[in-house]
Amino acid sequence: MSAYSPSNTLFALVDVNNFYVSCERVFQPKLEEVPMVVLSNNDGCAVARSAEVKALGVKMGTPWFQMQELAKKHGIKACSSNYTLYGDMSSRVVQVLRSFTPNLEVYSIDESFLQIETVLKQYQDTIELGQKIKQQVKDTTGLPVCVGIGASKTLAKLANHLAKKHQQFAGVCDVNAMAKPELYQWMSETAVGEVWGIGRQIAKKLQAQNIQSVFDLLQASPQAMRQQFGVVMERLCYELRGTSCLQLEEVAPAKQQIIASRSFGKLVTSQVELAQSVATHAARAAEKLRTQNSITGALTVFIQTNPFKQYEPQHHQSITIPLVDPSDDTLTLTNAALAGLKQIYQPHFRYKKAGVILNLISDKPTVQQSLFEDMESKGKSAHLMKAMDEINTRFGNAVIRSAAVGTNGTKQAWQMRSSNKSPNYTTKWDELPVAR
DNA sequence: TCTGGGGTCCTAGGACCC
DNA sequence: TCTGGGGTCCTAGGACCC
Numbered sequence: 001m002s003a004y005s006p007s008n009t010l011f012a013l014v015d016v017n018n019f020y021v022s023c024e025r026v027f028q029p030k031l032e033e034v035p036m037v038v039l040s041n042n043d044g045c046a047v048a049r050s051a052e053v054k055a056l057g058v059k060m061g062t063p064w065f066q067m068q069e070l071a072k073k074h075g076i077k078a079c080s081s082n083y084t085l086y087g088d089m090s091s092r093v094v095q096v097l098r099s100f101t102p103n104l105e106v107y108s109i110d111e112s113f114l115q116i117e118t119v120l121k122q123y124q125d126t127i128e129l130g131q132k133i134k135q136q137v138k139d140t141t142g143l144p145v146c147v148g149i150g151a152s153k154t155l156a157k158l159a160n161h162l163a164k165k166h167q168q169f170a171g172v173c174d175v176n177a178m179a180k181p182e183l184y185q186w187m188s189e190t191a192v193g194e195v196w197g198i199g200r201q202i203a204k205k206l207q208a209q210n211i212q213s214v215f216d217l218l219q220a221s222p223q224a225m226r227q228q229f230g231v232v233m234e235r236l237c238y239e240l241r242g243t244s245c246l247q248l249e250e251v252a253p254a255k256q257q258i259i260a261s262r263s264f265g266k267l268v269t270s271q272v273e274l275a276q277s278v279a280t281h282a283a284r285a286a287e288k289l290r291t292q293n294s295i296t297g298a299l300t301v302f303i304q305t306n307p308f309k310q311y312e313p314q315h316h317q318s319i320t321i322p323l324v325d326p327s328d329d330t331l332t333l334t335n336a337a338l339a340g341l342k343q344i345y346q347p348h349f350r351y352k353k354a355g356v357i358l359n360l361i362s363d364k365p366t367v368q369q370s371l372f373e374d375m376e377s378k379g380k381s382a383h384l385m386k387a388m389d390e391i392n393t394r395f396g397n398a399v400i401r402s403a404a405v406g407t408n409g410t411k412q413a414w415q416m417r418s419s420n421k422s423p424n425y426t427t428k429w430d431e432l433p434v435a436r
Numbered sequence: 437t438c439t440g441g442g443g444t445c446c447t448a449g450g451a452c453c454c
Numbered sequence: 455t456c457t458g459g460g461g462t463c464c465t466a467g468g469a470c471c472c
Contacts, residue, residue, distance in 0.1 A: 019472095040440035047440065047472095063439040081440090108443095108472045199470050230446065232470085259442055266437090308439055320465075355441090444471075453461080 009244055010117040010126070010176060011156040013148045014097060014133060017164065019110035020048035023089045024079050026142040036077040039064055042265050043080055092141045100133060105248045113153060115248050130172030149174035153246045154239035157196040158214065162186055176242075187215035197236045202229060214240070254360070255292065260285040261355025267306060268351045274303060275338055281356040282337035286330040289358055295326040296358040299333055301340035306352035315351075317344040326361055333358070 016022060020038040025031045035052035039045065045063045046053075053076055058067060064078060071078070090109045097104055103115040116129065123129040130147035137145050148160025155175050163173035175183055192214055193203035205228075211217050217225075218240050226234035235245045260281040268274060278301060289296060302318035319340045327333065337356050 042438085042440080045439050061439075065438040083441095111472080197470065201469060230469095232446070255443085257443075261441065263440070306439085318466090352439095442472085444469100446467105446469080448466090448468105449464100450466105451462100451464085453463105454459100 008117060009115060009151065010120070011150060011153050011244075011248070012114040012116045012126075012130065012133070013107075013153070013156040013160045014093075014112050014114065014137070014145050015148070015160050015164075016093060016110040016137075017144045017146060018048055018050055018054075019090075019143075020081060020086055021050045022143050023086050024082075026089070027085075031077065034077050035074055036079065037064075037067075038079050038081050040081065042263060043078070044263065046078075047081060089141060089143065093137055093143060093145070096137050096140050097133065099136070100129075103248060103250065105250055106252070113156065113248055116149070126174040126177055127172055130174065131170075134171050145171070147172045149176060151176050151242040152239040152244040154196050154236060155242065158187075158190070158194070158240075161190070161194055184215055184218075187218060188213045190214045192217050195236065195240070197232065202233070205229075255294070256360055258285050258288050258296075258358040258360065259355060260288070261302075261353060263353045264351070268354075269347065269349065271341070271345050271347070274345060274351060274354055275341055277354045278303075278337050278341050278356060279334050281354065282334040283330050285356050285358050286328060286333045289328045289333075289360075294360050295328045296323065296333070297326040297361045298322045298359045299336050299340070300357040300359065301337050301344065302355050302357070303341070303344060303351050304353045305349050309350075313349060315346060315349040317346075319344045320359075 021036055024036070024038060033052075034050075035056070036050045037046040037053055037058070038048040040047045043064055045061050046058065046067070047061070049058055049060070052074075056070060056074060056076075058070070067076065070076065086109060093110075094104070094106055094112060097112050097114060101114050101116060101119045103118070105113040107113055114133075116126070120126065120129060123132070126149050130149060133147055134145050137143055146160055146163040148156045148158065148163050149172075150156040150159045159173040159175040162175070163169045163171055166173075175186075178186075190213060191203075192198055192206050192211055193200070195214055195217065198206070198217075206212075206217065211220060217237065220237065222234045222237035222241075225237050238245050262277065262281070264277070268277075282299070298320055300318055300320045302316070304317075305312060305315045307314065321336045321340045323332070323336060333356075341354075
């Protein structure tokens with residue numbers, strides 16, 4: 001049996017180009033064509049770049065002070081961020097998209113997935129639909145978007161990337177409608193690190209085994225990828241092959257945590273100053289908590305030194321304070337946070353950041369896995385390999401959570417548990433021949 | 437001198453119960 | 455039949471996303 005069912009679904013990913021920059025330009029048209037960035041809190045670093053600035057090779061997150069020279073040379077303008085404005089623009093975009101289909105997932109502030117196979121019959125083809133969406137968003141909100149279409153979310157993401165990068169798509173790309181050779185060509189020209197879910201670390205490991213392009217990854221065996229990188233990677237491989245594993249999430253799942261944190265404009269050493277900041281964060285977090293009608297059963301406080309100051313002593317400390325009675329009360333949460341701070345604070349360090357995390361109450365089961373390989377390394381391997389073969393032939397691709405082998409002197413027995421992500425084969429004893 | 441602020445999921449491993 | 459650490463909860467931390 002397989003956890004992955006084939007489907008004929010078609011996803012469209014609609015993504016606003018350079019979202020924060022584009023929002024600023026809607027209200028300041030004179031910034032159109034001007035190379036510009038939007039800066040983070042404290043005007044620390046660039047969190048959005050215009051196309052011109054990207055073309056200059058400026059990376060996401062580049063500190064503003066590091067690009068002074070470049071800015072002077074190319075006339076780069078900088079804006080402080082205005083998240084209220086961006087949030088408002090975001091909901092306007094979503095409103096337009098909903099007029100195309102109710103089957104929509106708001107994935108982030110500037111991206112939505114649409115399930116489009118049912119809408120399609122009103123249009124000549126997917127490209128026409130994509131262009132309509134693009135035009136409609138532009139006319140209504142002033143924001144430029146690109147549309148990527150594919151048989152899975154991951155492919156829709158990839159298509160969106162192609163639409164953004166390559167002029168000839170005119171902002172709309174459907175990898176599902178493409179002939180295979182053409183798709184493979186694009187895939188081999190796209191670095192594996194561009195795939196949704198492949199970050200820096202994994203990309204590095206993949207490249208080390210000569211998986212450089214998206215096409216290379218497509219060729220790799222999902223099972224082998226799972227062994228090395230885990231179940232998320234396996235899912236991703238199937239997604240790339242056009243088997244959809246990630247569903248549209250039309251209703252946003254309840255949040256599991258709420259974070260309120262800030263960097264300091266300058267380094268802080270005194271407990272009093274830290275306490276002021278922690279109290280502010282606790283209050284802000286409590287406010288967020290109440291607006292979504294939840295309560296918290298535990299609260300985490302953390303303080304950190306500046307990781308960029310390599311030669312300064314580093315201190316990352318956090319503590320979780322359980323609340324006897326789950327609460328949403330500002331005073332209760334603030335007091336708990338301050339009590340936590342008292343326990344982790346150490347003088348002599350220069351702190352850069354402080355924050356509060358609320359852990360929301362949920363009935364989600366915890367997931368644990370331990371691997372055969374690990375048990376083997378603990379010296380239980382004598383008969384484990386046999387047991388493993390046995391288990392594999394019987395249960396195929398079940399995710400094994402733990403396994404054990406025992407003996408009564410003449411017979412071997414094994415026990416396994418699967419994870420709760422796959423069919424639950426809980427405890428099961430069986431006999432194996434004794435190995436010698 | 438100056439380097440964001442949110443989130444998610446998965447895995448490892450300790451502690452305690454039986 | 456009845457093997458032997460398994461069951462379960464919790465926390466920390468790494469990887470990813472925008």
